[in-house]
Amino acid sequence: MAQDPKYDLPTYTPAARGLHWLIALLILVQLPLGFYMSYRGNEMPSVNEKGEPVKGVFDALTGYLYSSHKLLGLIVLALIVLRLLYRLTRGTPRSDPTVPPALTGVSHLVHWALYALLLAVPILGYTAISYGNYLDVFNFRLPMLTEKNDVLSKQVFHWHEIGALLIIAFVSLHVVAAIYHRFVRRDRVVERMIPKRVA
Secondary structure: OOOOOOOOOOOOOHHHHHHHHHHHHHHHHHHHHHHHHHHHHHOOEEEOOOOOEEEOOOOHHHHHHHHHHHHHHHHHHHHHHHHHHHHHHHOOOOOOOOOOHHHHHHHHHHHHHHHHHHHHHHHHHHHHHHHHOOOEEOOEEOOOOOOOOHHHHHHHHHHHHHHHHHHHHHHHHHHHHHHHHHHHHOOOOHHHOOOOOOO
8 A cells, every 4th residue: 555645656648638538428428328229229118100019219319319329439439549549659657656566467457458348349339230231320321341131230239238238347347446546545546547736
């Protein structure tokens, strides 16, 4: 545990911090949006024109939600690529020397798992909508990268959803770790991403 709260520890650059928190905000919106739109479009109880009970409501609002999810997914993918390129070219500040090496190693594994998932999940999403030919986004048509195949579309959508659940799990672990460092170990790990002046 850190004994001196004033020990020197370099922080992430403003650009790295900005990308981190922008991506975090978009993910905070994107995940519930994705699960709700899927529920609304496929499971929400409704009635058809004959008054018969059916599952799924695909109205203007549902279409808006789907278009928003696709657009945000592309934005997240672009930002993650940018974040990775920045990290690989600019590096990162050194790890907090008061943290045990094993704990630092676990932290690196979680970070790289999140990077991998944040790349894979939007790519899987795009692949699924390409197989299903669901490429309209606010009256703009995205490029079709595959031939239409409804079976493969459903399979890839399944992996897209599994990946989203894994993102939730790893983000939760990341948040718990931040709380642990800040309030249990009382070190300065969190300050690398949220720097503050030490009096």
